[in-house]
Amino acid sequence: MSAPDANLTVDLSGLNCPLPILRAKKALADLPSGTVLQLICTDPGTPSDFEAFCRQTGHALSHYAVQDGKFLFWITRR
Known part of the structure; x- marks a missing residue:
């Protein structure tokens, strides 16, 4: 299965727990459903x-x- 097209990409490289989750939560809050x-x-x-x-x-x-030692996630907002 290939990755879906992203509406927004956020680079959280170098951040450790809990910052990636907190930044993702904030970014998702600003996006419309779907x-x-x-x-x-x-x-x-x-x-x-x-x-x-x-x-x-x-x-x-x-x-x-x-990919290249980085973890890539595509999250669809509900």
Whole structure:
């Protein structure tokens, strides 16, 4: 499955927990329902953090990839 087109990309490289989740939450709050937020992270804890975040908030983790040591997430706002 290929990654969806993102409406907004936020580079969170260099930030550690809980900052990636907090910044993602703020970015999603400003987006309309159905739009896609792409996140670029370097914290190795973010895959499990964003899975839990999406489960708890109802947003969809549309796609996930690792590229050049970075964790990439595409979250669709609900």
